[in-house]
Amino acid sequence: MSKTIIIADSDYYICKLVSRFLAEEGYTIITASDGYEALDTARLTPPTAILADILLPRLDGFALCRLIKSDDATKDLVTVVLCSTLASEERALVAGADAFMRKPLEKKRLLTTIDQATIKRNAFA
Amino acid sequence: MNDTVYKCISTGNPQMDEILNGGFPANSINIIMGQPGTGKTIFAEQMVFHHAKEDERPILYFTTLSEPSSKVLTYLQRFSFFDENKVGSIVQYIEIGTQLSKGGINALVPIIEEAIHTSAPKMIVIDSFKALHDLAESPQEMRRMLYELTGLLTAFETTVFLLGEYSDDHAQTLPEFAVADGILQFLRSSLSTRDERFLRVLKLRGSNYSEGLHGCKITSSGLDIFPRLVTPKVAESYDANRDRVKSGIDGFDTIVGGGLLRGSATVVAGPAGAGKTTFSLQFALAGCKENERSLYVNFQENPSQLARLIKSLGADLKEVQTDGFELLYVSPVELQIDSIIVKLFGLIQEKNIKRVVIDSISDFSRSSSDSDRLHDYLYSLLQHMSLKGVTTLMTYETFGGLLDDGKDSNSISRFSNMSDNIVLLGLGREPDYVRDIRCIKARATQHDRKAHPFEITSNGFRLV
Numbered sequence: 357m358s359k360t361i362i363i364a365d366s367d368y369y370i371c372k373l374v375s376r377f378l379a380e381e382g383y384t385i386i387t388a389s390d391g392y393e394a395l396d397t398a399r400l401t402p403p404t405a406i407l408a409d410i411l412l413p414r415l416d417g418f419a420l421c422r423l424i425k426s427d428d429a430t431k432d433l434v435t436v437v438l439c440s441t442l443a444s445e446e447r448a449l450v451a452g453a454d455a456f457m458r459k460p461l462e463k464k465r466l467l468t469t470i471d472q473a474t475i476k477r478n479a480f481a
Numbered sequence: 482m483n484d485t486v487y488k489c490i491s492t493g494n495p496q497m498d499e500i501l502n503g504g505f506p507a508n509s510i511n512i513i514m515g516q517p518g519t520g521k522t523i524f525a526e527q528m529v530f531h532h533a534k535e536d537e538r539p540i541l542y543f544t545t546l547s548e549p550s551s552k553v554l555t556y557l558q559r560f561s562f563f564d565e566n567k568v569g570s571i572v573q574y575i576e577i578g579t580q581l582s583k584g585g586i587n588a589l590v591p592i593i594e595e596a597i598h599t600s601a602p603k604m605i606v607i608d609s610f611k612a613l614h615d616l617a618e619s620p621q622e623m624r625r626m627l628y629e630l631t632g633l634l635t636a637f638e639t640t641v642f643l644l645g646e647y648s649d650d651h652a653q654t655l656p657e658f659a660v661a662d663g664i665l666q667f668l669r670s671s672l673s674t675r676d677e678r679f680l681r682v683l684k685l686r687g688s689n690y691s692e693g694l695h696g697c698k699i700t701s702s703g704l705d706i707f708p709r710l711v712t713p714k715v716a717e718s719y720d721a722n723r724d725r726v727k728s729g730i731d732g733f734d735t736i737v738g739g740g741l742l743r744g745s746a747t748v749v750a751g752p753a754g755a756g757k758t759t760f761s762l763q764f765a766l767a768g769c770k771e772n773e774r775s776l777y778v779n780f781q782e783n784p785s786q787l788a789r790l791i792k793s794l795g796a797d798l799k800e801v802q803t804d805g806f807e808l809l810y811v812s813p814v815e816l817q818i819d820s821i822i823v824k825l826f827g828l829i830q831e832k833n834i835k836r837v838v839i840d841s842i843s844d845f846s847r848s849s850s851d852s853d854r855l856h857d858y859l860y861s862l863l864q865h866m867s868l869k870g871v872t873t874l875m876t877y878e879t880f881g882g883l884l885d886d887g888k889d890s891n892s893i894s895r896f897s898n899m900s901d902n903i904v905l906l907g908l909g910r911e912p913d914y915v916r917d918i919r920c921i922k923a924r925a926t927q928h929d930r931k932a933h934p935f936e937i938t939s940n941g942f943r944l945v
Binding site for chain 2: 367368369370372373376377380459460461462463464465
């Protein structure tokens with residue numbers, strides 16, 4: 357079964373880098389440049405996981421997480437928030453994220469984070 | 482500033498890490514700038530091979546349009562930090578000069594992007610980055626390329642060093658300086674027959690780094706760095722010490738209220754031949770008799786000359802050394818204030834030194850191209866020594882004779898604010914040439930301001 361990941365980040369290079377890292381591992385990638393676009397896509401095409409930046413336009417990463425976790429259609433999706441500060445890591449977990457990941461990114465750490473978040477989500481599902 | 486938030490990467494040099502307050506921020510973009518021969522490449526290479534020890538993700542060293550990798554490696558072999566086994570595996574040298582010459586500066590971003598995907602480097606060095614300006618068709622093209630490169634390097638977890646022969650003017654005008662998280666400058670200046678090397682941090686985001694010029698020199702182990710001495714950060718409150726130490730000069734202690742206050746600093750000034758070295762040597766030797774280890778920092782008499790001088794005072798250098806007399810001799814030709822201070826502090830701590838003689842601060846003055854820097858250095862040094870309860874005596878050579886008209890008083894006054902006591906030695910005048918000693922300043926002491934005749938006998942310096 358094809359594994360799909362939504363990467364929601366307004367940073368072109370983050371999207372490009374993550375897309376290539378994950379494509380090399382067999383993932384299908386959908387990019388979203390703001391929080392509402394990511395939410396709509398997740399409702400229409402439920403992915404394996406969503407990677408969301410905290411500083412997304414229109415709907416930030418924390419709000420996106422809260423909306424995903426409060427909707428029965430999307431609440432079981434794996435959510436990973438991309439953070440830039442220590443404080444945002446705590447806020448990501450409070451918002452319901454399964455994991456957070458500090459920017460900048462590195463492939464091995466990215467894959468490990470997604471795998472661990474998936475295991476954690478499956479355990480709670 | 483909360484230092485715990487930032488992860489730092491070590492430079493591999495403890496002194497440099499101290500200056501940077503822990504190292505460079507991890508995943509930052511930094512510029513290492515300096516004219517040719519200042520030591521920037523050695524610094525970068527030392528850091529590269531320090532991180533190569535960990536055998537983790539590779540380090541990519543891109544050479545652009547400056548030196549080919551083979552030439553870099555040839556010279557690197559001379560340094561002890563170089564490890565040939567790491568070259569090609571953890572440390573990968575990649576020449577991109579040809580690609581850049583053909584494709585222009587826009588070839589750089591795809592090269593780095595591909596390298597990130599194939600190697601996942603933990604560190605990237607681009608040497609020389611400044612050379613890319615020579616290939617750019619316009620400043621706008623350079624700025625656009627830099628924007629893309631910064632976006633790429635910021636997204637990926639790697640720490641980047643851009644090396645270049647940048648000048649101060651470049652730092653004000655070129656766009657890479659605006660995007661850099663850290664800027665480290667290497668400098669070199671000529672002083673008499675030798676060169677002085679310095680480095681300074683111009684910028685380091687999110688770090689409480691140590692400002693100012695820090696001395697450095699190139700050795701076979703890489704770069705030796707001497708962090709600038711600063712006044713103790715917290716004025717440690719301590720009880721005013723009324724304890725007095727015996728000078729060892731017959732008759733002198735009564736002039737200064739029973740001896741020099743412990744932890745005080747005294748300048749002994751006078752023309753050549755006035756007896757400054759004898760006076761200060763006697764002070765140091767007296768410390769040994771009082772079970773106070775003494776350090777004699779000397780820039781004029783080499784150890785055998787000093788041994789003769791000590792013998793003339795009825796003592797033996799080897800014997801007094803077993804009694805706690807430490808000698809630090811540095812040729813005035815090789816004198817670099819930064820390295821001396823580091824050695825001096827090391828000895829004070831290691832040997833529990835209680836008396837220090839610096840013979841002379843005039844040599845210190847000649848060793849520094851910047852008199853204000855020297856002054857600040859000495860002030861900080863004396864503050865540190867005072868807090869440690871180390872009693873210091875410094876000699877200062879006056880020129881033109883020490884006469885009643887106050888000649889040379891301007892020079893002495895430069896050291897007045899940092900010293901607790903000032904003692905003047907005079908050669909005497911016709912017809913009798915009677916030498917005299919005068920204490921013109923003694924902080925917190927009811928001192929005798931009169932001139933007292935003295936003589937130097939086989940037993941040393943004594944007031945008559």
